[in-house]
Amino acid sequence: MDASAAAFIGAGIAVFTGIGAGLGIGLATGKASEAIARQPEASGKIQGAFLLGIALAEATAIYGLVVALMLVSK
Amino acid sequence: MSAASEGAMSIGEKINEGIAIKTVFTINAFGLSIPISDTVIMSWVVMAGLFIFAWFATRRLKEVPRGFQSLLEGFYDFANKFLEENIGHHGKDFVPFLGSVFLFLCTANLLPIFTPVAGFGFEPLFELKPLTRDINVTAAFAIVTMIVVVFSSIRYKGVGGFVKSFAKPLPFMVPFNALEYVVKPLSLTLRLFGNILGAFIIMKLIEAIVPVGVPPILSLYFDLFDGLIQAVVFTFLSTVYIAEAIE
Numbered sequence: 001m002d003a004s005a006a007a008f009i010g011a012g013i014a015v016f017t018g019i020g021a022g023l024g025i026g027l028a029t030g031k032a033s034e035a036i037a038r039q040p041e042a043s044g045k046i047q048g049a050f051l052l053g054i055a056l057a058e059a060t061a062i063y064g065l066v067v068a069l070m071l072v073s074k
Numbered sequence: 075m076s077a078a079s080e081g082a083m084s085i086g087e088k089i090n091e092g093i094a095i096k097t098v099f100t101i102n103a104f105g106l107s108i109p110i111s112d113t114v115i116m117s118w119v120v121m122a123g124l125f126i127f128a129w130f131a132t133r134r135l136k137e138v139p140r141g142f143q144s145l146l147e148g149f150y151d152f153a154n155k156f157l158e159e160n161i162g163h164h165g166k167d168f169v170p171f172l173g174s175v176f177l178f179l180c181t182a183n184l185l186p187i188f189t190p191v192a193g194f195g196f197e198p199l200f201e202l203k204p205l206t207r208d209i210n211v212t213a214a215f216a217i218v219t220m221i222v223v224v225f226s227s228i229r230y231k232g233v234g235g236f237v238k239s240f241a242k243p244l245p246f247m248v249p250f251n252a253l254e255y256v257v258k259p260l261s262l263t264l265r266l267f268g269n270i271l272g273a274f275i276i277m278k279l280i281e282a283i284v285p286v287g288v289p290p291i292l293s294l295y296f297d298l299f300d301g302l303i304q305a306v307v308f309t310f311l312s313t314v315y316i317a318e319a320i321e
Contacts, residue, residue: 055265055307056307062264062268
């Protein structure tokens with residue numbers, strides 16, 4: 001197996017970090033929905049914290065994407 | 075994908091050419107030759123646009139605001155309140171910097187929506203691509219933010235206070251706190267770069283496969299929503315880092 005084939009396989013494996021992001025964001029959405037259902041008047045603050053949380057959780061998945069792009073473009 | 079093999083270039087090559095950053099011209103000055111890429115020119119366009127907007131919007135300000143001026147005052151008030159709530163009573167000092175970062179990132183991420191497309195016999199003369207897909211641009215923003223954090227920490231706590239803050243809350247945290255000053259700009263850079271570049275590649279893929287009808291709907295999520303959220307998150311995280319550094 002030459003280097004570029006291994007690089008492509010590595011790029012595919014690198015994108016597995018998306019699993020963590022999917023799980024984390026799903027959990028966060030569940031908790032946010034529960035909190036809004038309990039107290040609808042606080043929904044503004046809950047939405048703010050929720051959006052920030054999903055953007056931060058997305059970042060780790062993006063690191064995997066960047067590694068994959070670096071591997072594919074070499 | 076038989077359509078790909080019939081075209082002049084495969085989809086992979088089209089995408090590689092689409093995301094490449096080309097050097098447009100080179101400035102030869104003082105014995106150095108500085109390559110100017112198209113993202114630099116786009117950032118000049120965004121800067122010029124923001125200057126012109128600011129000049130026209132603040133030309134004839136009245137004591138009692140009417141119309142557009144009251145909108146601007148509402149935004150400025152919101153920025154003041156938001157920063158004061160998050161940073162504390164020094165929040166007002168950071169409104170110019172963080173407000174400019176937010177405006178620049180919003181404009182830079184939303185400007186590519188106006189790229190002209192081919193149709194009705196025209197070929198597009200130019201194509202607007204998001205300027206934050208270049209890691210140099212996002213790294214510049216992150217480094218400037220970290221410089222602001224370090225300098226504001228020194229200004230409000232003194233050099234001794236800044237050095238002592240590495241040992242909080244316990245002395246063995248010194249290497250971890252030092253590592254934070256490397257990890258924070260790195261994560262700011264990669265988050266913005268990866269999100270915008272990823273959205274751009276996905277939109278190119280969608281346009282290559284289904285050119286009609288589907289791209290505008292998905293572009294609402296990928297270009298608009300993603301671009302705005304990344305600008306908000308970058309600014310909010312910068313606010314939180316400054317608040318931590320000032321305490």
